[in-house]
Amino acid sequence: MILRHMLNQQTELDSLFHALSDPARRAMLERLSRGPAPVSELARPLPMSLPSVMQHLGVLENAGLVRTQKVGRVRTCAIEPQALSQAEKWIHARRTEWEDRLDRLGAYLETLKPDERDDT
Amino acid sequence: MILRHMLNQQTELDSLFHALSDPARRAMLERLSRGPAPVSELARPLPMSLPSVMQHLGVLENAGLVRTQKVGRVRTCAIEPQALSQAEKWIHARRTEWEDRLDRLGAYLETLKPDERDDT
DNA sequence: TTGATACTAAAGCTATTGCCTAAGCATTCG
DNA sequence: CGAATGCTTAGGCAATAGCTTTAGTATCAA
Numbered sequence: 001m002i003l004r005h006m007l008n009q010q011t012e013l014d015s016l017f018h019a020l021s022d023p024a025r026r027a028m029l030e031r032l033s034r035g036p037a038p039v040s041e042l043a044r045p046l047p048m049s050l051p052s053v054m055q056h057l058g059v060l061e062n063a064g065l066v067r068t069q070k071v072g073r074v075r076t077c078a079i080e081p082q083a084l085s086q087a088e089k090w091i092h093a094r095r096t097e098w099e100d101r102l103d104r105l106g107a108y109l110e111t112l113k114p115d116e117r118d119d120t
Numbered sequence: 121m122i123l124r125h126m127l128n129q130q131t132e133l134d135s136l137f138h139a140l141s142d143p144a145r146r147a148m149l150e151r152l153s154r155g156p157a158p159v160s161e162l163a164r165p166l167p168m169s170l171p172s173v174m175q176h177l178g179v180l181e182n183a184g185l186v187r188t189q190k191v192g193r194v195r196t197c198a199i200e201p202q203a204l205s206q207a208e209k210w211i212h213a214r215r216t217e218w219e220d221r222l223d224r225l226g227a228y229l230e231t232l233k234p235d236e237r238d239d240t
Numbered sequence: 241t242t243g244a245t246a247c248t249a250a251a252g253c254t255a256t257t258g259c260c261t262a263a264g265c266a267t268t269c270g
Numbered sequence: 271c272g273a274a275t276g277c278t279t280a281g282g283c284a285a286t287a288g289c290t291t292t293a294g295t296a297t298c299a300a
Contacts, residue, residue, distance in 0.1 A: 241300100242299100242300085243298100243299085243300085244297105244298085244299080244300100245296100245297080245298075245299095246295105246296085246297080246298100247294105247295085247296085247297100248293100248294075248295075248296095249292100249293085249294070249295090250291100250292085250293085250294090251290100251291090251292090251293105252289105252290085252291090253288105253289085253290080254287100254288090254289085254290105255286105255287085255288090255289100256285105256286085256287075256288095257284105257285085257286075257287090258283105258284095258285085258286095259282105259283085259284085259285100260281100260282085260283080260284105261280105261281090261282090262279100262280090262281090263278100263279085263280085263281105264277105264278075264279070264280095265276105265277085265278070265279090266275100266276090266277085266278095267274100267275080267276085267277100268273100268274085268275075268276100269272100269273085269274075269275090270271105270272090270273085270274100
């Protein structure tokens with residue numbers, strides 16, 4: 001089935017957009033876009049337990065949005081901007097497809113003579 | 121609490137990214153970015169029942185990504201590109217924040233004399 | 241008016257998500 | 271060594287997501 005093709009390629013976008021759909025995870029990314037941080041610093045402003053923060057971190061890592069590394073007892077997290085641009089590309093493609101279509105439609109309407117138009 | 125502020129403003133992004141996180145919904149948007157379509161045409165390529173498609177459509181409408189209008193017995197759907205650009209903005213902001221930071225860091229390291237550097 | 245078309249509404253079922261607490265490592269500090 | 275720090279594991283629990291089937295309602299076509 002044709003859908004199989006789509007679904008396979010899109011698993012990556014699934015996890016990307018899913019990761020971005022939670023305010024706690026976006027807050028973590030916002031913090032990390034200003035520089036790397038240990039887990040406990042990501043957790044500090046969030047109104048939830050540390051295990052919950054770890055789960056969110058797991059979702060971000062799984063989506064490829066964050067890379068982490070443990071040194072001693074501290075796990076340091078850093079954003080992975082390439083993953084973000086995947087999502088950006090998809091969104092941008094949809095927007096421009098739509099806008100190009102409108103442009104073509106407008107240009108086409110321009111070519112019509114007034115009595116051929118359908119814009120009553 | 122500071123988080124309240126963030127969470128209130130971000131409910132919009134929540135529903136936006138959540139809507140984008142499903143392959144069926146993205147397929148619907150891809151179709152709609154090439155022009156408006158009735159529900160049944162959105163449903164045709166999808167491997168699920170019509171009620172399921174309607175639910176996905178509800179999610180897209182709720183996120184402001186799609187506007188629909190019923191005429192006779194046909195409901196016509198159209199994409200709403202403004203909603204998409206909200207999401208695009210957030211992602212772009214994170215990417216540029218991170219890249220600007222790296223630029224500043226690089227510039228700072230340039231100003232250091234060789235024996236002050238920490239790049240062993 | 242009868243039948244087909246295009247949705248819509250209702251209810252239910254399973255899996256996933258997002259949270260929690262409690263307990264368990266390792267490291268580092270005193 | 272013993273205690274504090276920073277994460278990690280395990281388990282459980284309520285809410286939501288995504289799907290289904292069944293049974294409508296409203297148009298439109300013949």
